[in-house]
Amino acid sequence: xxxxIRTAATPRRVAAGWRRVLESIWFAVGFPLLLLVVWGIWAxxxxxxxxPDPVTxxxxxxxxxxxxxxxxxxxxxxxRLGVGIxxxxxxxxxxxxxxxxxxxxxxxxxxxLEFFRAIPPPVLVPILMLIFGPQDxxxxxxxxxxxxxxxxxxxxxxxxxxxxxMTETARSYALTFGERIRFxxxxxxxxxxxAGVRQSLSVALILMVISEMFNNSExxxxxxxxxxxxxxxxxxxxxxxxxxxxxxxxxxxxGFVERRVLAWYHGIKEVERA
Amino acid sequence: xxxxRVAPPTRxxxxxxxxxxxxxxxxxxxxxxxxxxxxxxxxxxxxxxxFLPPASEVLAQLGHQFVxxxxxxxxxxxxxxxxxxxxxxxxxxxxxxxxxxxxPYLRRLTHTTVEFLRPIPSVALIPLAILLFGFxxxxxxxxxxxxxxxxxFVQVLYGVADVDTVARDTARSxxxxxxxxxxxxxxxxxxxxIMTGLRLxxxxxxxxxxxxxxxxxxxxxxxxxxxxxxxGDVTTVYVYxxxxxxxxxxxxxxxxxxxRRALFWHQSVRGEDAA
Numbered sequence: 001x002x003x004x005i006r007t008a009a010t011p012r013r014v015a016a017g018w019r020r021v022l023e024s025i026w027f028a029v030g031f032p033l034l035l036l037v038v039w040g041i042w043a044x045x046x047x048x049x050x051x052p053d054p055v056t057x058x059x060x061x062x063x064x065x066x067x068x069x070x071x072x073x074x075x076x077x078x079x080r081l082g083v084g085i086x087x088x089x090x091x092x093x094x095x096x097x098x099x100x101x102x103x104x105x106x107x108x109x110x111x112x113l114e115f116f117r118a119i120p121p122p123v124l125v126p127i128l129m130l131i132f133g134p135q136d137x138x139x140x141x142x143x144x145x146x147x148x149x150x151x152x153x154x155x156x157x158x159x160x161x162x163x164x165x166m167t168e169t170a171r172s173y174a175l176t177f178g179e180r181i182r183f184x185x186x187x188x189x190x191x192x193x194x195a196g197v198r199q200s201l202s203v204a205l206i207l208m209v210i211s212e213m214f215n216n217s218e219x220x221x222x223x224x225x226x227x228x229x230x231x232x233x234x235x236x237x238x239x240x241x242x243x244x245x246x247x248x249x250x251x252x253x254x255g256f257v258e259r260r261v262l263a264w265y266h267g268i269k270e271v272e273r274a
Numbered sequence: 275x276x277x278x279r280v281a282p283p284t285r286x287x288x289x290x291x292x293x294x295x296x297x298x299x300x301x302x303x304x305x306x307x308x309x310x311x312x313x314x315x316x317x318x319x320x321x322x323x324x325f326l327p328p329a330s331e332v333l334a335q336l337g338h339q340f341v342x343x344x345x346x347x348x349x350x351x352x353x354x355x356x357x358x359x360x361x362x363x364x365x366x367x368x369x370x371x372x373x374x375x376x377x378p379y380l381r382r383l384t385h386t387t388v389e390f391l392r393p394i395p396s397v398a399l400i401p402l403a404i405l406l407f408g409f410x411x412x413x414x415x416x417x418x419x420x421x422x423x424x425x426x427f428v429q430v431l432y433g434v435a436d437v438d439t440v441a442r443d444t445a446r447s448x449x450x451x452x453x454x455x456x457x458x459x460x461x462x463x464x465x466x467x468i469m470t471g472l473r474l475x476x477x478x479x480x481x482x483x484x485x486x487x488x489x490x491x492x493x494x495x496x497x498x499x500x501x502x503x504x505x506g507d508v509t510t511v512y513v514y515x516x517x518x519x520x521x522x523x524x525x526x527x528x529x530x531x532x533x534r535r536a537l538f539w540h541q542s543v544r545g546e547d548a549a
Contacts, residue, residue: 027382035387050405107300112308118522120481122488123496123515126503130511131325205395206485213400213489221397228401236405240398247393 052234057241060234065242069223077220078246080136081208084143088200092148093193096155097185106156117153121146121203122210129214139211139219146207147200154196158189191265194258201250209243220246309333325508332512339513349517352494355411356483359418360476367423367475368468371430376460381431392428396421396482400489414486421482422475426468433467434460466537473529480525484518495521 036054043053052060065074099105124145132138162185170184186193212221224239259266309329316323339345374380396417403413437460445455487496495514502510537543 028386031383032387032390050402104300107297108304108307110304111301112304114526115305115519115523118526119515119519120484120522122481122485123499123518125488126499126511127515130503130508131321202393202395203481205393206397206481209395209397210485210489213397224398224401228405233405236401240394240402243398244390244394247395248390251389251393 050233052237056234057237061238061241064235064238073218073220073223074242076136076218077208077212080140080211080219081143081204081246084140084147084208085201085204087140087144088147088204089151089197091144092151092196092200093155093186096152096193097159097181097189099152100156100159100189101185106160110156113149113153113156117149121207125207125210125214134214139208142211143204143207147204150196150199150203151193152196154192154199155189158192159185161192162188187264190261194262198254198258201254202247205243205247205250327509327512331509332516335509335513336516339517348493348495348498349521351492352483352487352496352521355414355418355486355492355494356479359415359483360422360479362415363419363422363475363479364426364472366419367426367471368430371427372434372460372464375431375434375464381435388424388427392424397485397489400486403486404490409491411492413490414483414492417486418479418482422479425475425478426471429467429471429474430464433464436467437463466540469533469536473526473533476525476529477522480522 039051040053040055042048043051099109121142125142128138128142128145132141166184166188167180170180175183208219209221209224212219213225220239220243224236224243227233227236227239312326312329315321316326316328374384399417399420400413403416407413407416441459442455445459450458483494484496486492487494488500491497491500495517499511499514502508502514534543
């Protein structure tokens with residue numbers, strides 16, 4: 001019975017499989033391709049000064065960024081971004097854990113920290129440049145000064161809302177302080193921490209660009225401004241494209257890390273929903 | 275049992291009261307401590323007072339600004355750009371998000387496009403905005419709208435998709451029309467999501483308004499910072515940074531209140547009240 005069905009169904013299932021693959025390809029790239037084609041046709045039919053066609057932009061992308069410019073402008077920017085993000089996360093989680101665990105400290109510092117979080121980070125750029133001068137370390141500092149707050153405040157919140165039964169269980173099982181942090185507090189806070197990190201990433205990327213648009217002579221942000229002031233339109237678009245790719249890359253890395261770190265959490269949610 | 279039930283409320287209320295007072299006192303102490311540290315750093319020469327004026331000087335200047343009409347005009351300019359940008363972004367995001375979110379085919383079709391466009395930092399569009407609109411307010415609006423649009427749009431997509439299947443089927447079998455289903459079912463489900471998106475978008479919009487003022491030179495508090503900095507008036511720079519922070523705080527608070535008001539019927543808000 002089952003064998004008969006299986007032999008009968010095989011060809012159709014293969015066809016259905018192909019159809020599904022084609023369908024998902026269509027859903028993945030169909031609409032972007034359609035947009036690009038429309039843009040291309042529009043740009044050739046009615047040439048716009050500021051909207052070159054996609055082919056020109058991609059050609060400019062290859063000419064501009066693949067080569068020495070990658071080492072001179074892109075890599076330093078990305079390095080500063082990376083260092084800034086890592087520092088923000090480390091500082092934010094470390095300080096947030098301490099503040100979150102000690103109640104008087106939390107109550108003492110929370111209003112002040114909320115104020116710092118509320119400051120739109122770009123206004124810190126002129127101040128930090130003033131105090132520390134325009135150098136690499138300052139640009140990293142700018143990124144940290146803006147990106148640390150979401151991680152810090154979310155860590156405080158996450159640590160604070162650790163389940164009290166679990167905290168007491170850990171205490172009565174005589175877990176050492178280090179063990180408690182590692183096996184209870186940090187995992188319990190990790191969904192909140194990751195939510196904070198997600199906010200930090202976009203702030204960090206914005207600040208990387210802004211810190212380079214302020215009196216600077218290298219880096220992605222500077223390059224794009226340079227192209228614009230010199231009316232190199234296609235190159236400018238290629239820079240926007242590159243920043244978009246950096247953003248997508250960051251989001252992809254974050255998604256990958258989040259799925260690994262929070263695998264248990266998503267598992268619980270799934271079970272709860274079912 | 276009954277005594278246990280009667281006794282705690284008053285004691286608990288009293289304890290909650292002392293807790294609240296303690297929290298306020300400590301919070302104020304924290305702020306004062308921060309101001310004291312700020313006052314001491316330039317006084318002790320850790321950072322040159324030319325680069326970091328003492329807190330007292332900045333606060334005194336801030337007091338003077340409060341009675342200066344030009345100060346309020348600048349705050350008004352910033353808030354106008356911010357408000358218009360946020361409004362355009364919200365309306366567009368709710369409209370588009372509802373359509374895309376309700377039609378599964380469109381949702382799948384636009385997924386990759388959204389995932390690519392969303393992470394583009396909107397500051398990358400500043401050069402384009404300058405080319406298109408010159409050094410004018412619409413250039414700032416482009417950036418503000420782009421950044422805050424995605425915050426709301428993504429939340430609307432989640433929210434519209436979150437409609438309970440049983441409720442949806444029930445509504446269908448009770449013969450609710452499409453408009454009724456939208457008003458009675460989709461909207462209430464999506465509203466908490468929209469409110470979250472709106473709160474995030476409000477903060478992001480303020481950041482990008484100030485950024486546009488800093489980098490493009492749109493009138494507002496950001497431009498005052500640039501002017502003061504190039505004039506060497508460091509105190510004014512700090513005054514406006516504090517003002518920017520205060521604006522950020524107010525925006526956060528106001529949108530949190532709006533969220534609670536709009537969602538007074540929702541479990542998340544009612545639950546908080548009961549606890």
